[in-house]
Amino acid sequence: xxxxxxxxxxxxxxxxxxxxxxxxxxxxxxxxxxxxxxxxxxxxxxxxxxxxxxxxxxxxxxxxxxxxxxxxxxxxxxxxxxxxxxxxxxxxxxxxxxxxxxxxxxxxxxxxxxxxxxxxxxxxxxxxxxxxxxxxxxxxxxxxxxxxxxxxxxxxxxxxxxxxxxxxxxxxxxxxxxxxxxxxxxxxxxxxxxxxxxxxxxxxxxxx
Numbered sequence: 743x744x745x746x747x748x749x750x751x752x753x754x755x756x757x758x759x760x761x762x763x764x765x766x767x768x769x770x771x772x773x774x775x776x777x778x779x780x781x782x783x784x785x786x787x788x789x790x791x792x793x794x795x796x797x798x799x800x801x802x803x804x805x806x807x808x809x810x811x812x813x814x815x816x817x818x819x820x821x822x823x824x825x826x827x828x829x830x831x832x833x834x835x836x837x838x839x840x841x842x843x844x845x846x847x848x849x850x851x852x853x854x855x856x857x858x859x860x861x862x863x864x865x866x867x868x869x870x871x872x873x874x875x876x877x878x879x880x881x882x883x884x885x886x887x888x889x890x891x892x893x894x895x896x897x898x899x900x901x902x903x904x905x906x907x908x909x910x911x912x913x914x915x916x917x918x919x920x921x922x923x924x925x926x927x928x929x930x931x932x933x934x935x936x937x938x939x940x941x942x943x944x945x946x947x948x949x950x
Contacts, residue, residue, distance in 0.1 A: 765816070765817070765818050765819075766816075766817060766949050766950055767814070767815065767816055767817075767949065767950045768813075768814070768815040768817060768912070768947050768948070768949045768950075769812075769813075769814055769815075769947060769948055769949075769950075770812065770813045770814075770815070770914055770945050770946065770947035770948075771810070771811070771812050771813075771945050771946060771947070772810060772811040772812070772813070772914070772916070772943040772944060772945030773803070773808070773809065773810055773943070773944060773945065774803065774809060774810075774811065774916075774941060774942050774943035774944055774945075775801055775803040775809060775941075775942055776801045776803070776809070776830060776831075776939040776940065776941045776942070777939060777940045777942070778798070778799040778800070778801060778832070778937065778938070778939045779938040779939065779940075780796055780797065780798050780799075781796075781797055781799070781935075781936040781937060781938050782794060782795070782796065782797065782934075782936050783795045783796075783797035783834070783838070783844075783933060783934070783935055783936070784933065784934040785838065785841060785881070785928070785931065785932075785933050786931050786932045786933070786934075787840070787881065787882075787928070787930055787931035788930045788931055789882070789930065790840055790882075790931075793838050793839070793840075793841075795836075795838040795841075797834055797836065798834075798835050798836050799832045799833060799834060799835065799937070799939075800832075800833045800835050801830070801831050801832070801833070801939075802831065802833060802847075803831065805847075807829070807831070807847060807848060807849075808829075809829060809830065809831055810828075810829045811826060811827065811828040811829065811941075811943055811945070812826070812827050813825070813826040813827075813947075815858075817858075817860060818860075819860070820859065820860055821857065821858060821859050821860055822857075822858050822860060823855065823856065823857055823858075824854075824855070824856040824857075824858060824867070824869070825853075825854075825855055825856075826852075826853070826854050826855075826856055826869065826871075826898075827851060827852070827853050828851065828852045828854075828918075828920070828941065829849050829851055830846075830849070830850040830851065830852055830920070830922075830937065830939065830941070831845075831846065831847040831849075831850065832845060832846040832847070832850045832935065832937060833845045833846075833847060840881060840882055841879070841880075841881050842880040842881065842882075842883065843878070843879060843880040844877070844878075844879045844880075844928075844933065845877070845878050845879075846875050846876065846877045846878075846924075846926070846935065847878070848876035848877075848878070848890075849874065849875060849876045849890065850873060850875050850922065850924065850935070850937055851873065851874040851875065851876075851890070852871060852872075852873055852874075852896045852898070852920055852922055853871045853872055853873075853874060853896075854869035854870060854871030854896060854898050855869060855870065855871060856868065856869035856898060857869070858902075863903060864901045864902065864903050865901060865902045865903070865904065866900070866901045867898070867899075867900050867901065867902065867918075868898065868899055869897070869898035869899075870895070870896070870897055870898070871895075871896045871897075871898070872892050872893075872894070872895060872896055873892070873893045873894050873895070873896050873922040873923065873924040873937075874890055874891065874892055874893065875888070875890070875891070875893040875924040875926050875935070876888060876889060876890045877926035877927075877928075877933070877935075879926075879928045879929070879933065880929075881928050881929050881930070881931070882929070882930075884929035884930070885929070886927065886928050886929040888926045888927040888928075893923075893924025893925055893926060893935075894922065894923035894924040894925060895922070895923055896920060896921065896922035896923070897920070897921050897922075898918055898919070898920045899918070899919050900916055900917055900918030900919060900920075900941075901916070901917060902914055902915065902916040902917075902943075903915050903916075904947075909949075910948055910949050910950070911946070911947070911948055911949075912946070912947045912948075912949065913944075913945070913946055913947075914943075914944070914945050914946070914947055915943065915944050915945075916941070916942075916943040916944075916945075917940065917941070917942055917943075918940070918941045918943065919938075919939070919940050919941075920937070920939055920941055921936075921937070921938050922936075922937045923935070923936050923937075924937075
């Protein structure tokens with residue numbers, strides 16, 4: 743009888759321990775690069791009026807400030823939720839008339855909340871969020887830097903692969919297509935930036 747009572751009493755403990763293994767927090771940091779599609783850049787200027795331009799962009803991920811991403815995830819056995827901050831960089835490579843220089847390298851930052859499915863061998867994810875840009879520009883010879891602010895919406899669709907190096911450490915590779923829109927200030931005007939890019943990420947993480 744004593745043995746039976748001990749066995750019955752142990753059942754909830756075992757179930758709780760199993761549940762803790764299925765639910766965990768994962769923190770990750772990434773480097774990488776982005777392949778930018780041509781997109782529309784619209785410049786509104788007090789003297790020039792409105793200029794619409796088919797912009798091409800470079801990222802230069804290894805030039806300072808570097809390209810990076812960080813992510814925190816709460817996961818269960820089959821799915822999970824994430825908060826991700828990706829520090830994207832946009833450098834205009836085909837300036838329109840009167841725009842001497844335009845870049846968003848101190849961050850075309852994309853902050854998203856993602857939902858993922860924990861499938862094998864890849865984990866698809868979908869996210870919605872905002873763009874937090876910090877742009878620099880020279881228009882008609884006048885320099886202007888816009889500070890960090892919420893610039894517009896963002897959407898993310900992607901998939902990732904992870905490999906565990908023991909119980910707590912993992913490596914990860916992600917491919918994410920992110921569309922983001924942002925309005926930034928320039929000298930005597932405003933620019934509206936659209937970013938359409940495939941992001942390729944490689945990183946490490948730790949799980950608790």
